[in-house]
Amino acid sequence: MVTLETPEAPVPLTALSRWYLYAIHGYFCEVMFTAAWEFVVNCNWKFPGVTSVWALFIYGTCILIVEQMYLKLRGRCPVLLRCIIYTLWTYLWEFGTGLLLRQFNACPWDYSEFRYNFMGLITAEYAVPWFCASFIVERLVIRKTLRLRFHEGPEDGWSNHRSDAGGGGGAVVGGRRRERSRGMRNDANGYLKVE
Secondary structure, three states: OEOOOOOOOOEEOOHHHHHHHHHHHHHHHHHHHHHHHHHHHHOOOOOOOOOOOHHHHHHHHHHHHHHHHHHHHOOOOOHHHHHHHHHHHHHHHHHHHHHHHHOOOOOOOOOOOOOOEEOOOEEHHHHHHHHHHHHHHHHHHHHHHHHOEEOOOOOOOOOOOHHHOOOOOOEEEOOEEEOOOOOOOOOOOOEOOEO
């Protein structure tokens, strides 16, 4: 008799997992934006992108809140209006976190050299980049992240059955495991447990 455990349905990512993905996304975009800015302004072919570790908390939390706004607003107002709301939230969040960090001499940005800055913490010159970033975050990052699921199964994440924890990640066909076409070899004997 072949016993197969039914795999549990995949579960959505936790808020902490989504926060982590959003933090990494924001951190990466910050480095890429500052590298591009350095190239455009100073024609620096080294593309030195910089940021602060604080950016992980700032972007992760900001985008997690934007995600909640998206879930509440998606059926109620058009995408352009939502992006304006996200941009205003981003300015408020940037100002608030910058003001807090400045109390500890830890604010990693200073927009004092920009013409339309406010207290050096925010600047109107970034309105279009923040708006574009809001659009990308909603359309690509948040929507795709909300579709991700945890697979509750063997550690390799490729196996179809819990009883297949030994390895290869293949589909079960006629009591034998058919290897997936990812070039992965199976070190196990290739059979399901028979009782």
